[in-house]
Amino acid sequence: MNSTLKVLLRELDRIKRHPRYVIILTLGAIFSYVFFLTLMKEGQPEKLPIAIVDSDGSYLSRRLCHEIEATQGVEVVAVYGSHNEARQAMQQQKIYAFLEIPKGTYSELLDFKTPHISLYANNAYLLAGQLSYKTLITISRLASGAVHREILRKKGVSEDKIMATIQPIVIDSHFISNPWANYQPYVLTTVLPGILGLMVALISIYVFSEEQRLRTIGDWMRTADGKLIPAMVGKLLPYTFLFTMLGIVGNIIFFGFENYVLLGSFWSLTLVYVLYIMAIQSMAIVICVLIGDMHMAICVGAIYTTLAFTMAGFSYPVTSMPPALQGFSLIFPLRHYYLTYVDIALYGAGAKQWLMHMLPLIGFIAAFFIAGLIFNRNFKRGKRYRMLHPEINEPQPPTTDTKCD
Amino acid sequence: MRLAKSLQDIFEVFLIEVKRVLSDGGVILIFFIASLLYPLLFGAIYKNEMVRNVPVAVVDQSKSEDSHRFIQKIDATPEVVVRYRCNTMAEAEQLMKERKINGIVFFPQDYSTSLAEGQQAFVSLFCDMSSFLYYRSVYSGVSAAMLDEMEQVQLRRYASAGVTGESAEEQISPIPFEDVKLYSPGGGFTSFLVPGLLVLVVHQTLFLGIGILFGTTREDRKSLELIPQRLRHKSIYRVNLGRALAYLLLYIPVVAVVLFLIPHWFGLPHIGHIGDILLFLLPFMLATIFFCMTVGSFIRHRDSGILCFFFFSILLVFLSGLVWPQSKMPTFWRHFSYLFPSTHGLQGFIRINSMGARLKDVQFEYIFLWVQAGVYFITNWLMTYLENYRHLKRNELREKIRMQIEMRQANKRKSSK
Numbered sequence: 001m002n003s004t005l006k007v008l009l010r011e012l013d014r015i016k017r018h019p020r021y022v023i024i025l026t027l028g029a030i031f032s033y034v035f036f037l038t039l040m041k042e043g044q045p046e047k048l049p050i051a052i053v054d055s056d057g058s059y060l061s062r063r064l065c066h067e068i069e070a071t072q073g074v075e076v077v078a079v080y081g082s083h084n085e086a087r088q089a090m091q092q093q094k095i096y097a098f099l100e101i102p103k104g105t106y107s108e109l110l111d112f113k114t115p116h117i118s119l120y121a122n123n124a125y126l127l128a129g130q131l132s133y134k135t136l137i138t139i140s141r142l143a144s145g146a147v148h149r150e151i152l153r154k155k156g157v158s159e160d161k162i163m164a165t166i167q168p169i170v171i172d173s174h175f176i177s178n179p180w181a182n183y184q185p186y187v188l189t190t191v192l193p194g195i196l197g198l199m200v201a202l203i204s205i206y207v208f209s210e211e212q213r214l215r216t217i218g219d220w221m222r223t224a225d226g227k228l229i230p231a232m233v234g235k236l237l238p239y240t241f242l243f244t245m246l247g248i249v250g251n252i253i254f255f256g257f258e259n260y261v262l263l264g265s266f267w268s269l270t271l272v273y274v275l276y277i278m279a280i281q282s283m284a285i286v287i288c289v290l291i292g293d294m295h296m297a298i299c300v301g302a303i304y305t306t307l308a309f310t311m312a313g314f315s316y317p318v319t320s321m322p323p324a325l326q327g328f329s330l331i332f333p334l335r336h337y338y339l340t341y342v343d344i345a346l347y348g349a350g351a352k353q354w355l356m357h358m359l360p361l362i363g364f365i366a367a368f369f370i371a372g373l374i375f376n377r378n379f380k381r382g383k384r385y386r387m388l389h390p391e392i393n394e395p396q397p398p399t400t401d402t403k404c405d
Numbered sequence: 406m407r408l409a410k411s412l413q414d415i416f417e418v419f420l421i422e423v424k425r426v427l428s429d430g431g432v433i434l435i436f437f438i439a440s441l442l443y444p445l446l447f448g449a450i451y452k453n454e455m456v457r458n459v460p461v462a463v464v465d466q467s468k469s470e471d472s473h474r475f476i477q478k479i480d481a482t483p484e485v486v487v488r489y490r491c492n493t494m495a496e497a498e499q500l501m502k503e504r505k506i507n508g509i510v511f512f513p514q515d516y517s518t519s520l521a522e523g524q525q526a527f528v529s530l531f532c533d534m535s536s537f538l539y540y541r542s543v544y545s546g547v548s549a550a551m552l553d554e555m556e557q558v559q560l561r562r563y564a565s566a567g568v569t570g571e572s573a574e575e576q577i578s579p580i581p582f583e584d585v586k587l588y589s590p591g592g593g594f595t596s597f598l599v600p601g602l603l604v605l606v607v608h609q610t611l612f613l614g615i616g617i618l619f620g621t622t623r624e625d626r627k628s629l630e631l632i633p634q635r636l637r638h639k640s641i642y643r644v645n646l647g648r649a650l651a652y653l654l655l656y657i658p659v660v661a662v663v664l665f666l667i668p669h670w671f672g673l674p675h676i677g678h679i680g681d682i683l684l685f686l687l688p689f690m691l692a693t694i695f696f697c698m699t700v701g702s703f704i705r706h707r708d709s710g711i712l713c714f715f716f717f718s719i720l721l722v723f724l725s726g727l728v729w730p731q732s733k734m735p736t737f738w739r740h741f742s743y744l745f746p747s748t749h750g751l752q753g754f755i756r757i758n759s760m761g762a763r764l765k766d767v768q769f770e771y772i773f774l775w776v777q778a779g780v781y782f783i784t785n786w787l788m789t790y791l792e793n794y795r796h797l798k799r800n801e802l803r804e805k806i807r808m809q810i811e812m813r814q815a816n817k818r819k820s821s822k
Contacts, residue, residue, distance in 0.1 A: 024713050035720060038735055045733040090587070091762035093752065096730070123586040124674070124759045126597040128542075128730040164525045168558040169551055171528050173544065176501070178534040183729075186537060196565050202712050209708055277701060295617075297430045298708045302613065302715055303439050310450055316594055317536045320456045322449060342504075342535040349502045383764075 003225045007234025010223050011207075015238060021206070022242065025199050029246045032195050034254065036188050043182035047075040048132045051098040053086045054079050060107035064099070064143055073135035090122055093226030097121040097132035099140075127183075177261040177346040185260040190314045190338050192250055193273070197280045197307040197334055200243040204284035205301045206234055209294030211238070229372045236281050240274075247273045255345075263348025272340045272354070275361040279333040280305075289371040308334040336360045411643050417649025421653075425618065426655060431707075432614045440610040440659050447599050448671040454593035456538045459546070460488035461508035462497040469517030475554050479510060484546030508532040508543035520558060523565070538594065588760045590672060596674050597760070601727040603663050604689075604754045607656070608747040609718045612697045615652065616710030619701035641789050645782065649694045660686060664754070674759040681757050681764045688774035689753070692746035695781035702788035725751040728815070746781075749773050 050068070052062045068076050077095060080086045080331055086098045100118040108115040117140065121133035144168050152162045175181055211217050224231035248270055255262040262269070284301055291297040310316070311325075312334040318326055329335050336357055343354040426432050466471050480487040491497040497509045511529040519526040528677055530547055532540040588596075621663070664686070668675040704710035723729055724742040731739060731752070742748040753770035756762040764771060 021709070021712060028713070028716055032716065034718065035738070036723070039723060039738055040729060041735065042733065045730050047733075048730065049732060088766065091756055091760050091766045093731070093756065118585060120585045120587055122587055122760070124597060124755055125730060126594065126622055127728060128733075161523060164523055165559065165562045167525065168520065168562065169526050169528060169555050171530050171547065171551055174529065174531045175534050175540065176531055181534070181537070183537075183539070186534065187728075191719065195719055198716055198719070202715065206708050206712050213706075242711070293430075295707060296432050296434065298711055299434050299439075299613075299617075302711050303442070306715075307443075307446065310447070314536055316451060316598075317456055317538055320453050321537075322452060325450055339504075343502075343724070346535055347502045347799075353502065 003227050004222070004230040004234040004237075007220070007224045007231050007241045008237050010220070011235050011238050016115060021203060025203060026242070026246070029199065029243075032192060033250060036192060037184075037253070037258070040184045040187065043180060043184050045128060045131060046072050047133075048073060048097075048128050049077040049095045050074045050132050050136070051078040051080055051086050051095045052076055053081070053083055053087060053098055053100040055081070055103040056101045058386055060106040060143070061101045063117055063146075064101070064139065067139050068099075068136075071135050074132045086120070090120070095122075095138055096125065096128040099136055120154060138399035139203065177263065183237045184258070185254070186314075189254060189260065190312060190334070191309070191343060193247060193276065193341075194305075194309050194312065194334050196243050196247055196250075197276065197308065197337075198302075200239055201280050201284045201301050201305045202298060205288055205294065207235060207239075208288055209298060212294050228375055229369065232285060232368075232372060236285075240277055241280060243277050244274050247277065260345075262345045264344035264354075268340065268351070268354065269344050272337060272344070272358055272361070275358060275365070276333055276337040278368075279336075279361040281297055281335060282364045282371075283331075285368050286371045289375050304332075308332040311335055312338045316340050330360065333361060333364055339382045406797050411640065414640070414643040415647040415650065417702060418644050419651045420649045422651035423655065424472060425692060426651065427616075429618065429621065431617050435610050435614040435617065436655065437659065439613075440475070440606055443610075444599075444603055444663050444667045447602055448595075448667065451599060451643050452671075454595045455484075456542045456594075457483050458486040458508045459484060459508065459539055459542045459689055461485050461510060461543060462489040462491050462506045463487050464491050464494055464511045466507060466514045467512045467516035471517045471520055472512040475512070476510075478550035478553055479547055482546040483547055484542040484549075501531070501533065507539040508547075510547060522678065546812055548758045585821060595671070598727070599671070600668065600755055600759050601725065601751050602722070602797050603667060604751040605718070605721055605725065607660060607663055607690075608693050608721070608745075608750065610659075610698070611652065611656065611693055613711060613715065615694070615697040615701050616704050616714065617707055619698070620704040620707040620710050623705050624707050641793060642786055645695075645698065645785050645789060648698065649691070649782075652694050653690055656690065664758075668758065676761040677758040678761075678763065682754070683776075684764060685753050685757055685771060688771065688778050689750040692774050692777035692781060693750070695778055695785050696746050699785045699788060702785070702792065721745060721747050724748060727751060727755075743773070746774060746777050751776075753786035 052061065052065060052068075065076055065079075068074060074097070078089065080089070083100060086095070086100070089095050090098065098120050100120065102116065102118075105115040105117065119136050119140065121136070122129040148166045149162055150163060156164065178185060208223075211220055220231060220235070221228075224234065238267075251266070251269060251273070254260045255266060275283070283304070287301050287304065288294065289299045291300055310334045311318070311329040313319075313329060318329045318335070321329070339357040340354045340361075343349040343357060426436065463476050463479075465476065476487060479485055485508070489497070489500055490501070494509075494511060497506070497511075500506050501509060509529075509531040511531070513527060513529070516526050516528065528547075528551070530544070532543050534540055664682070665675075665679075667673070700714065701710070704713075723743065724738065725748045726734070726742070731742075734742070749770040753767040753774070756767050757764070
C-alpha cells in the first residue's frame with residue numbers, strides 16, 4: 001500500500017510540473033458538455049423546413065397550408081409550382097419533405113371522386129426526414145378527417161358519434177421515462193460517458209508511453225519498490241479520480257439541473273460510473289500489455305474506444321447486429337455502462353438486475369490484474385537480465401525533455 | 406528554369422514523405438488498416454438495415470374476438486413480434502424491466518364493448534425508449550396494425566350510418582395519399598448513416614495519421630530535415646505542396662475503396678455521377694490535408710495529437726449535420742462547424758452520392774471547400790515559416806555563442822602561453 005501511495009505522490013508531482021494534458025483534457029470534457037447541452041436544446045428538431053407543390057391553387061391547398069403552419073414539427077418555407085423545383089430544393093437541402101397537391105384535387109373531392117395527393121420525404125437524413133414525414137401524414141389524416149366530418153354531418157350523425165366514426169380506435173402512447181421522445185437525454189447520457197472513457201483510455205496509455213519516452217521507467221519502479229501492480233495503480237489513480245469527478249459533475253447537470261429521468265438511485269449510478277472508468281483503464285493496460293509498443297498501443301486504443309460508440313448499441317440495437325458482432329460488443333465497457341444506466345435510470349430496476357450488468361465491468365478490472373501479473377513476469381525477467389549485465393542498468397540522462405518545444 | 410527547380414524540390418519532398426509514411430507502423434495502421442476496418446465493420450454492424458421483429462408483450466383484458474384480431478395483425482407486421490401474452494400489467498412491466506421485451510400493448514376490458522357500442526376504443530402502448538430505433542419499430546408496427554383494423558371498423562360504422570359499398574370505401578379515405586420516401590426507400594438506418602460515416606472516416610484517419618507524422622518529426626527534432634538545404638529556408642511552399650501531394654496520392658486508393666467500392670459492396674445508395682463525385686472530392690481532400698497539416702503544426706509529440714484532438718471525432722458526427730439537422734443547429738455551432746472540412750465534405754458527398762444531386766446543386770459546399778483549401782494552405786505555410794524562422798534564429802544564436810566560447814578559449818590559450 002505504501003508503495004502505491006509513493007507512486008501516487010510521484011505522479012501528482014509529475015502532473016504539477018507538466019499539467020498541460022490534464023488541463024487540455026479537462027477543458028475538452030467541459031467543451032463536450034457545453035457542446036451537447038446547447039446543440040440539442042430543442043430536444044426534438046422543430047419547425048423543419050418543408051415545401052408544398054400546389055398545382056391546384058384551391059381552398060383545400062390553402063387550408064392544408066394553414067394546418068401545417070399550426071404544427072410544431074414542420075414549417076412551410078416555400079410553395080413551388082412544379083415537382084422538379086421542389087426536388088431540386090430537396091437536393092440543395094433547403095427542405096426535408098414536400099407535399100404535392102395535383103391539379104383539380106378540390107373539384108374531384110366535391111364530385112365525390114378520390115383525388116390523390118403525394119408526400120415526398122428525404123430519407124437521406126433519417127431524423128429530419130422521418131420527423132417531417134410523420135407530421136405530414138398526421139396532417140393528411142386531419143384533412144381527410146375534416147372532409148369526413150362534413151359528410152357525416154350532412155347525413156345527420158350526432159357530433160359525438162362523428163369522432164367515433166372518424167377515429168374508432170385511439171392509441172394512447174406512453175414513452176417510458178422519456179415522455180416527449182426527447183433526443184437530449186437519449187444521446188447525452190451515453191455519448192458523454194463515452195467521450196470521457198475515450199479520454200481516460202488514451203491518457204492511461206499515454207502516461208506509460210511517456211515514462212518510456214523520457215526513460216524514467218527505472219525511477220518509477222524504484223519508487224514502487226519494484227512492485228508492478230502498485231506502480232500501475234498509483235499511476236492511474238489520479239486520472240480515475242479526475243474523470244470520475246467529471247462524470248459525476250455531468251450526472252449532476254443531467255439529473256439535477258436538466259431534470260432527465262432517473263428512477264433509481266444516483267449513488268448506484270455513480271458507483272457504476274467509477275467502475276466504468278476503472279474498467280476502461282484496465283482495458284487500456286491490457287492493450288498496452290498485448291501490444292507492447294506504446295506508440296502502436298495508443299493507435300489501437302484510439303480505434304478501440306471510437307468503436308465503443310457504435311458497439312454500445314444505444315443508436316443501433318446490438319440485438320439487430322449479426323451474432324458474431326453481438327459477442328464482440330461484450331468487450332466494450334461502454335456497452336455495459338449503457339445497459340446498467342438503462343436499468344437504473346429508465347426502469348428503476350432492482351439491484352439484482354443491474355448488478356448482473358455490472359459484473360462484466362468488474363471482470364475488466366480483474367483482467368487488469370492478470371495483465372499486471374503477466375507484465376510483472378516479463379519485467380522480472382528483464383530485471384534479472386539487467387543484473388547480469390550491470391552496464392545497461394545505468395540510468396540514462398533524459399535526452400528529450402518536454403521543455404524542448 | 407525556376408519552375409523546373411521548384412518542381413524538382415516538390416518531388417524530392419514528396420519522395421521523402423512517402424518513405425516516411427511507409428516506414429511508420431502506426432501511420433500505416435491508421436492510414437491503410439483503420440480506414441478500411443471501420444467501413445467493413447460498419448457494413449457488417451448495420452447489415453440488417455432496420456430493426457425488425459422487436460419483441461413485445463400483450464396484455465389482453467378484453468379477451469374478445471376484436472382484440473384477438475388486432476393482436477394477430479400486430480404479430481404479422483415485420484417490425485414487431487408478440488413474444489409474451491400476460492394477464493396483468495405488472496407481469497408485463499416485470500418482463501420490460503428484465504429487458505426481455507421492448508414494448509407493451511394493453512387492451513382494456515371495455516375495448517370490445519366500446520367498439521360494439523360505436524364509441525371510441527382505447528389501446529395503450531408502452532414503448533422502450535432506451536434506443537430510439539426500438540421505439541420507432543414498435544410505434545410504426547402497432548400504428549400500421551391499428552390503421553388496418555380501423556378501416557374495417559369504419560366500414561361497419563358507415564354501414565350503420567347508411568353509407569355502403571364502394572362509396573363507403575371512398576369515404577373512409579377521401580384523400581388517399583401516396584408517400585414516397587426518397588433516397589433510402591426502406592427508411593433504413595444503414596443507407597442513412599454509413600455514407601456520412603465513410604466521409605468522416607477519411608477525414609479522421611487523415612487527421613490522426615498526419616498528426617502522428619508531425620508529432621514524430623518534432624519529437625525527433627527533424628522538423629527541418631524535409632526542407633532541402635538548397636532552399637535555404639526560402640520557398641517553403643514547396644515543402645508544403647510536396648507533403649500534401651504525398652498524402653493525396655497515398656489516399657487515392659483508400660478513397661477509391663472507402664467512398665466508391667464500399668457503397669457498391671454493401672448496397673448503400675450510390676446514384677451519384679462519378680465525375681461529379683471526383684470533382685467534389687478533390688477540394689475536400691485538399692482542404693482536409695491542409696487543415697490537418699495546420700493543426701499538426703501545434704502537435705509537439707507523437708502521441709499528444711491523438712490525446713488532445715481525438716475526442717473531436719465524436720463531436721464531428723454531430724457537428725456535420727448527419728444526426729441533428731444542420732438548419733436546426735444554434736447559429737454559433739453551425740458557423741463553428743464550418744471550420745472543419747468534414748462538414749461540407751459530408752453534406753456534399755451525401756447529396757451527390759445518395760441523392761443524385763449534380764455539382765451545381767452543391768455549389769455552396771464546393772466553393773467553400775476550395776476556399777478552405779486555400780485558407781488552410783496559407784495558414785499551414787505561415788506555421789511552417791514561423792517554425793523555420795525560430796529555428797534559424799536559434800541556430801544563429803547557438804552559432805554566435807559557440808564562436809564566443811571558442812574565441813575566449815583561444816584568448817585563454819594565448820595568455821597562458
